[in-house]
Amino acid sequence: MDIAFIIEKLILISAILAISLVIAMYTTLAERKFAGFFQDRVGPNRAGPWGLLQPLADGVKLFTKEEIIPTHAGTFLFVLGPSLSMFTACITTAVIPWGQDLFLFGRNISLQVADINVGVLYVFGVVSLGVYGVMIGGWASNNKFSLLAAVRSASQNISYEIAMGLSIIALLMMTGTLSLREISEQQSGMNWNIFYQPLGFLIFMICSFAETNRTPFDLPECETELVGGHHTEYSSMKLGFYLFAEYINMFVSSAIMASLYFGGYNYPGMHLISNPNVAALIGVAAFFTKILLFIFFFIWVRWTVPRFRYDQLMKLGWKVLIPLAIINIALTGAGILFFGK
Amino acid sequence: MNSLTNRKKVLESKKMNFWERIYLPAILHGLSITMKHFFKKKTTIYYPEQKREFSENFRGLHSLKRDENGAERCTACGLCALSCPAEAITMTAAERKPGEEHLYREEKYASVYEINMLRCIFCGFCEEACPKAAIFLDGDIAKAGYKRDEFIFGKDKLVEPIVK
Amino acid sequence: MSHSLFYLLSFITLFFALLVVFAKNPIHSALYMVMTFFAITCQYLILNAQFLAIVNFIVYMGAIMVLILFSIMFLNLNQDTEPQKSSLLKFAGVISAGLLMLTLVGAIVKTGGGDVPFELVNSNIGLVKNLGKVLFNEFLLPFEIASVLLLSAMVGAVLLAKKDIN
Numbered sequence: 001m002d003i004a005f006i007i008e009k010l011i012l013i014s015a016i017l018a019i020s021l022v023i024a025m026y027t028t029l030a031e032r033k034f035a036g037f038f039q040d041r042v043g044p045n046r047a048g049p050w051g052l053l054q055p056l057a058d059g060v061k062l063f064t065k066e067e068i069i070p071t072h073a074g075t076f077l078f079v080l081g082p083s084l085s086m087f088t089a090c091i092t093t094a095v096i097p098w099g100q101d102l103f104l105f106g107r108n109i110s111l112q113v114a115d116i117n118v119g120v121l122y123v124f125g126v127v128s129l130g131v132y133g134v135m136i137g138g139w140a141s142n143n144k145f146s147l148l149a150a151v152r153s154a155s156q157n158i159s160y161e162i163a164m165g166l167s168i169i170a171l172l173m174m175t176g177t178l179s180l181r182e183i184s185e186q187q188s189g190m191n192w193n194i195f196y197q198p199l200g201f202l203i204f205m206i207c208s209f210a211e212t213n214r215t216p217f218d219l220p221e222c223e224t225e226l227v228g229g230h231h232t233e234y235s236s237m238k239l240g241f242y243l244f245a246e247y248i249n250m251f252v253s254s255a256i257m258a259s260l261y262f263g264g265y266n267y268p269g270m271h272l273i274s275n276p277n278v279a280a281l282i283g284v285a286a287f288f289t290k291i292l293l294f295i296f297f298f299i300w301v302r303w304t305v306p307r308f309r310y311d312q313l314m315k316l317g318w319k320v321l322i323p324l325a326i327i328n329i330a331l332t333g334a335g336i337l338f339f340g341k
Numbered sequence: 342m343n344s345l346t347n348r349k350k351v352l353e354s355k356k357m358n359f360w361e362r363i364y365l366p367a368i369l370h371g372l373s374i375t376m377k378h379f380f381k382k383k384t385t386i387y388y389p390e391q392k393r394e395f396s397e398n399f400r401g402l403h404s405l406k407r408d409e410n411g412a413e414r415c416t417a418c419g420l421c422a423l424s425c426p427a428e429a430i431t432m433t434a435a436e437r438k439p440g441e442e443h444l445y446r447e448e449k450y451a452s453v454y455e456i457n458m459l460r461c462i463f464c465g466f467c468e469e470a471c472p473k474a475a476i477f478l479d480g481d482i483a484k485a486g487y488k489r490d491e492f493i494f495g496k497d498k499l500v501e502p503i504v505k
Numbered sequence: 506m507s508h509s510l511f512y513l514l515s516f517i518t519l520f521f522a523l524l525v526v527f528a529k530n531p532i533h534s535a536l537y538m539v540m541t542f543f544a545i546t547c548q549y550l551i552l553n554a555q556f557l558a559i560v561n562f563i564v565y566m567g568a569i570m571v572l573i574l575f576s577i578m579f580l581n582l583n584q585d586t587e588p589q590k591s592s593l594l595k596f597a598g599v600i601s602a603g604l605l606m607l608t609l610v611g612a613i614v615k616t617g618g619g620d621v622p623f624e625l626v627n628s629n630i631g632l633v634k635n636l637g638k639v640l641f642n643e644f645l646l647p648f649e650i651a652s653v654l655l656l657s658a659m660v661g662a663v664l665l666a667k668k669d670i671n
């Protein structure tokens with residue numbers, strides 16, 4: 001634990017935080033732009049060239065809005081809700097391996113904040129914690145619609161967490177490790193897990209849509225039934241936190257899908273590049289390309305598929321995805337037994 | 342029961358087959374449709390810079406007309422105000438002084454003529470009611486503003502400028 | 506280092522556990538309980554039992570407490586609607602809780618838990634690999650029986666929840 005190590009980690013943490021915030025910021029713009037494109041419009045284009053300053057304008061707008069705390073709301077919990085959402089969204093980035101090691105100043109710099117050997121489980125833990133932000137906020141608002149949204153989001157998250165966990169067990173059976181770094185390393189070149197686990201990936205992806213509250217599973221903030229859902233009573237930057245946390249979650253779950261199933265920082269032909277630093281940097285670029293593609297997919301789906309009805313959502317989670325995930329586990333087990341992966 | 346038109350269609354709700362039930366092909370189809378739209382030519386008209394052509398009978402902002410000598414046509418008869426369903430028009434009449442014949446066509450004219458654009462519904466009744474062909478809704482779209490006062494259009498904004 | 510950490514965490518755990526009991530509002534109670542579980546998770550971490558820590562985190566904090574919160578939210582409990590328990594009941598509660606505590610303290614004293622916090626002989630026993638090996642070799646039978654037990658509980662719950670059994 002020398003000084004250089006601490007500095008290195010501090011730089012890495014701030015860089016990752018900054019990158020995820022900037023990406024989330026521009027995802028809000030991309031969402032509106034692409035929504036426009038999908039509907040034959042052009043989207044926001046007034047703030048700066050092609051509307052590139054729009055996220056800043058939105059931020060300024062949210063910051064300068066009036067701060068309203070409802071009279072009968074529990075003040076502490078009311079503030080805690082959005083903060084918790086934001087916090088849990090941010091800390092997942094700690095275990096994601098962003099690239100191979102760099103060799104700089106005679107040091108071996110790892111592009112991962114913490115390589116804990118239960119990385120996948122850590123991600124799950126944080127994801128399962130994420131629902132508290134919505135629940136506490138929804139309850140503290142002292143509003144029926146917010147409460148309903150909180151209850152919905154709690155049951156939705158719990159239901160889909162099960163299918164998500166089961167789908168990932170099949171993957172873990174193949175990789176034999178819980179560390180995201182080792183999982184990434186095993187997929188070097190084109191040896192991506194998606195080719196062995198297509199069904200598992202499908203289930204995982206559907207569940208991550210549900211966990212991030214994105215359409216078609218955005219029932220917690222279903223405007224047509226619940227006014228604004230859990231953030232009905234929120235204004236100003238507290239509302240901003242809730243909205244922003246959704247985009248950070250989207251970024252993080254894209255990163256996790258990319259590193260679990262799409263090879264993380266691996267790309268075909270990475271062994272041909274002799275300079276390890278160049279190879280690692282291209283790897284980082286490849287990883288971010290994959291993440292951005294996933295974010296685009298999230299947006300694409302949002303503007304295509306309408307929202308599920310609540311009973312359909314539950315049916316899909318419990319009666320379709322969980323049995324499918326169990327079948328997938330059995331298939332994977334059989335595969336490992338016969339082909340020995 | 343016989344329907345009146347014999348055109349009613351009875352929808353049959355047949356059981357979905359396997360491919361329809363797993364839902365994914367339909368989603369993929371939907372995704373391909375939205376992707377097609379992604380690359381389509383955009384139909385947006387960039388409003389303040391570009392304008393869509395108005396139709397022939399478009400009713401925009403009002404203008405008070407002048408006759409061929411440049412004198413105001415309105416005689417403050419009040420028929421427009423009377424016909425206005427939104428009660429948007431108010432005016433004050435005044436008598437024309439000698440020597441003002443080049444300014445006002447009739448002996449009586451409107452010294453104040455105001456239309457509240459927040460009340461106006463652009464129905465065009467004022468235009469139809471006017472016996473002097475003094476008011477027409479041939480202007481632009483009403484502009485946005487920050488204060489209510491800005492929407493009360495007086496003669497300075499309504500009377501058309503003198504064409505030389 | 507790890508001893509002071511242990512005492513700090515124990516203090517936090519007990520503090521929030523007491524708050525669970527004393528909080529007037531059931532929702533606050535539940536949230537304090539979450540904090541208690543979190544402190545316990547940290548305790549597992551300093552014992553190097555990563556798997557247990559994370560599972561405690563996911564299952565207790567992430568699922569069970571969410572479900573408890575969920576049902577409390579539906580019940581709309583607050584100070585006004587809370588039924589007043591008779592003092593006899595309160596008395597009985599205090600007595601039984603006191604007895605339980607006595608038993609626990611007695612057990613700890615008997616087993617000779619000295620003043621040093623518990624330390625593991627093999628500090629890697631809590632890692633996923635070792636835990637899995639132990640579970641599926643030495644304790645395979647109890648493990649499977651427990652899972653069958655859980656399964657039957659689940660089936661029972663489904664049966665209870667179903668409106669008409671035929």
Ligand code: SF4
Pocket residue numbers: 421424425426427428429430456460461462463464465466467468478
């Ligand atoms: S257009 Fe209709 S509403 Fe507007 S001023 Fe004329 S009569 Fe009144």
Ligand code: SF4
Pocket residue numbers: 414415416417418419420421422470471472473474475476
């Ligand atoms: S605009 Fe026409 S109708 Fe209205 S007061 Fe003048 S002359 Fe009369």
